[in-house]
Amino acid sequence: MPNTMPKIRKNIAISESGFVFDPLSGESYSLNPLGLEIIHLIKNGQTYEDLSEALLAKYEVDQETFDRYFYDFVAALKQFNLIEVETDA
């Protein structure tokens, strides 16, 4: 479980249908519905506990599987440079 939740970069534009545009790189991406839902929850400042609790209650998935896919999803966001780089102060 992450100590701190990742932060989505501020200037990233995300549409209601899951279309993502990064003005810095000019790249665009598409999210599937759950990807979009997770991004919204992250943006709303939810903790991982709250986020996973909410989604586990809503979807047919166990904690272990969810954890695995969540980390994989965040890894992809990081790979595409959509997440603010944490600097340990």
Place this chain on the structure above:
Amino acid sequence: MEKLPFERPTIQKISAGIPSKHGISRKLEPLSHIDGLSIKSLINEYGSPLFILSESSIRKTYKEAYRAFSSRYPNVQFAWSYKTNYLNAVCKAFHQEGVWAEVVSGFEYDKAAANGVPGESIIFNGPNKSKEDLRKAIQNSSLIHIDHFDELYEIIHLSREMDERPKVAIRINMDVGVYPKWDRFGFNFENGEAWDALNRIKASKNLDLIGLHTHIGTYMMTTEAYKIAASKLAQLAVSLEKKHGHVIQYIDIGGGFASKNTVRGAYYPGTDTTPSFDDFAEAITSALMSSEIKPDHLPMLILETGRALIDDAGYLAGTVLANKRLSDGRRATIIDTGVNLLFTAFWYEHDIRPIEPISDQMEDTTIYGPLCMNIDVIRGNVMFPLLKKGDHYVVRRVGAYNTTQWMQFINLRPQIVMLDMKGKAHLVRKGETLDTINSQEITPEHLQNFNL
């Protein structure tokens, strides 16, 4: 409240301006059954990975090929290329269909003989025939296809020594307009070597010259090359009749027909580009029929096609071992089949798919085998659904060359089953065990014991 089905969260980069260049659907339909039998149940019973062969596919493909040629030419004979797949069950299925054996070594010759193929129905090809092999082939009246002059003289010598008349043909290489030119086997047509060899055979008086053979290449995507090859062999047949009054009994056009697999780097998938048996048959038979060969002297047409007859009948099913992300963010899926079992992964973009519907989400994936070796890549780049550890996959069209060229390396070689015409599974080759490997080894006495 009922929970919603879970689909993993994904984000995909949109590559504007580079749409799928063929407009081909990227969705991979799962393949759950072969000949009505569930792949999952086969894996549960026989282990993973598992080679699965379909007898009905073998017979159906053969009948299709035979019909294509026999409906265009009066006298057609197929010979099963042992090196393509010499599992006895496979060979015997072909022999039951009336197919002869085509072998390229003493080992393969013995295998065909042990399978019960009569000597006169074995074609002995290749550059490697020992004196003993030749002696055996001469004794059994097999059809010896001579590869080089050293072999020709050896056979002439043996014919005197044994007081027999060996039945021979020569293998001929030629320019058929394809690159690379195959000139390492047999005698060359263009430089007159083949004609020279034929004259020496006639001059020896001890050999029965019964055929002319060529094999122009492998994985041929053009039928035109076969037309040229058949015409050149026909020219030689005509010259033989003109000069020596000798009528040959058969023309063997070899094999090399492409299967429907997609070759690495090919622009279009093999299912769209591979010529059909009818296309190959039309090119070859029309060249022979329109040649100068007299109609009542039309020779038997022999075909040694291997790959195109067996590739579709073979499947390789197995299990996903793990998933990971590579340094550039791409997904990597590790499966339990390595390139040691799936040798053809080096030149095909194999059709690999899940055996049950997993997810509509596809991701750019590299599929690795289980070997601790960097070269162990089954598919370099494929849009593939995210299979979890323990999920099953199946690779299609693996019937040719894999179970002959496979290597025991790091892992043991798995079981092979064949599904009969009624869809019942039969174990046709047992999986290897540690004993299989160790039984071949002899450890010197002084290396038997150690203390650690």
